[in-house]
Amino acid sequence: MKAFPAPIDPRLLEPSLAEFRQSYTLPGEAYTSPELFAWEMRNFFEPSWVCLGRTEGMMKPNSRRAVRVGGESILLTRDEAGTLRGFFNICRHRGHELLPAGASAEGILIQCPYHGWTYRQDGSLRSAPRLGLRPEFMVADHGLTQVRVDEWEGWAFVNVSAGARPLNEHLGNLAEMVGAWAPRDMVETARMDYVVEANWKLLHENYQECYHCAEIHPELCRVSPPTSGINIAATGMWIGGWMDLQEDSATMSLTGQGGAPLLPGLSAEQRRRVYYLALFPNLLISPHPDYVLSHRLEPVSPTRTLVECRTLFPRAVAESEGFDGSYAGDFWDVTNRQDWAACESVQRSAASRGFRPGPISEMEESVFQFFNMIASGYVDGHISAPRNPTILAKPKR
Numbered sequence: 001m002k003a004f005p006a007p008i009d010p011r012l013l014e015p016s017l018a019e020f021r022q023s024y025t026l027p028g029e030a031y032t033s034p035e036l037f038a039w040e041m042r043n044f045f046e047p048s049w050v051c052l053g054r055t056e057g058m059m060k061p062n063s064r065r066a067v068r069v070g071g072e073s074i075l076l077t078r079d080e081a082g083t084l085r086g087f088f089n090i091c092r093h094r095g096h097e098l099l100p101a102g103a104s105a106e107g108i109l110i111q112c113p114y115h116g117w118t119y120r121q122d123g124s125l126r127s128a129p130r131l132g133l134r135p136e137f138m139v140a141d142h143g144l145t146q147v148r149v150d151e152w153e154g155w156a157f158v159n160v161s162a163g164a165r166p167l168n169e170h171l172g173n174l175a176e177m178v179g180a181w182a183p184r185d186m187v188e189t190a191r192m193d194y195v196v197e198a199n200w201k202l203l204h205e206n207y208q209e210c211y212h213c214a215e216i217h218p219e220l221c222r223v224s225p226p227t228s229g230i231n232i233a234a235t236g237m238w239i240g241g242w243m244d245l246q247e248d249s250a251t252m253s254l255t256g257q258g259g260a261p262l263l264p265g266l267s268a269e270q271r272r273r274v275y276y277l278a279l280f281p282n283l284l285i286s287p288h289p290d291y292v293l294s295h296r297l298e299p300v301s302p303t304r305t306l307v308e309c310r311t312l313f314p315r316a317v318a319e320s321e322g323f324d325g326s327y328a329g330d331f332w333d334v335t336n337r338q339d340w341a342a343c344e345s346v347q348r349s350a351a352s353r354g355f356r357p358g359p360i361s362e363m364e365e366s367v368f369q370f371f372n373m374i375a376s377g378y379v380d381g382h383i384s385a386p387r388n389p390t391i392l393a394k395p396k397r
């Protein structure tokens with residue numbers, strides 16, 4: 001697909017394309033323009049590996065589900081053997097959707113609700129009833145159009161662009177980073193869903209810094225020093241770093257104490273840190289010493305994002321007698337709500353004629369990495385890997 005620059009005046013992007021210490025955040029249009037949002041879905045999300053959520057419990061064998069990926073509707077199928085496949089949710093007859101977006105269904109056959117064409121779970125056409133005399137019609141030529149689906153560490157991803165690079169190249173060294181926590185063996189213990197009245201990029205930007213922590217997160221500051229933190233040099237499409245735990249805290253919870261054993265595969269350092277890793281375009285992974293927190297972002301409009309926050313514990317721990325992992329969800333629900341309120345406030349301001357891009361602090365280099373990558377993507381017509389951080393140790397104050 002030929003790349004076209006985003007529908008935004010490139011002069012407005014110059015401050016975001018400057019070097020870190022001269023840079024300014026994105027212009028207000030980046031958070032409010034419906035045209036730009038549609039362009040982002042088409043050019044950032046659809047050609048990327050979009051996370052669909054945890055595979056566990058997502059779909060039973062012999063079931064199907066229609067999900068939104070950018071501006072596309074995708075039909076996922078899981079067959080008897082457990083194989084997950086993805087197709088454009090479009091009948092090959094006259095294009096009716098096979099399932100309404102968001103809906104699920106069961107059964108080994110997929111029947112189009114319009115004229116009754118039937119497909120198998122592998123997308124092949126099984127029957128086109130009452131088609132009549134079309135001697136040249138080949139059933140084999142009219143299967144559903146497949147899209148790429150892959151799984152990593154228990155998360156499912158889809159990529160609707162035929163020419164995109166494989167998921168492992170998209171992940172780069174994130175796979176190595178996260179492996180020690182073994183999220184593949186984890187199960188969801190808390191599910192917190194939010195409708196946030198803010199652009200998806202504001203949620204990324206907010207996730208990338210703790211400059212705001214002293215102001216809005218008193219509970220967090222009690223268990224993790226807000227000025228601690230190191231950025232990580234990434235390969236692949238992610239940005240992130242870690243923060244320390246306070247000396248008297250074992251994990252992120254309202255008391256600083258947990259209720260589950262520390263994860264066995266971690267180094268002594270990893271047991272004293274919390275990592276914040278944002279995989280473009282929509283999965284935030286936060287490994288803790290005893291659990292993993294994740295946020296999946298689903299942009300709905302320029303001003304609204306659905307967020308699915310999950311706490312993940314090893315299956316053996318979650319299923320053990322007397323286990324109570326609520327300390328993790330309780331802490332992050334409080335912190336999430338503080339963050340969403342801040343993002344929603346910025347969103348309201350971004351729509352104002354009085355909004356001006358702002359200079360960022362030394363503690364916000366990861367925010368710079370993010371908006372610089374976005375601004376470059378607007379100009380180039382496609383997203384490329386973020387710059388590496390120049391400050392690998394954030395200043396201590």
Ligand code: FES
Pocket residue numbers: 091092093094095096112113114115116117
């Ligand atoms: S559009 Fe699906 S059967 Fe006609």
Ligand SMILES: [Fe+2]
Pocket residue numbers: 206212213217339
């Ligand atoms: Fe925050």
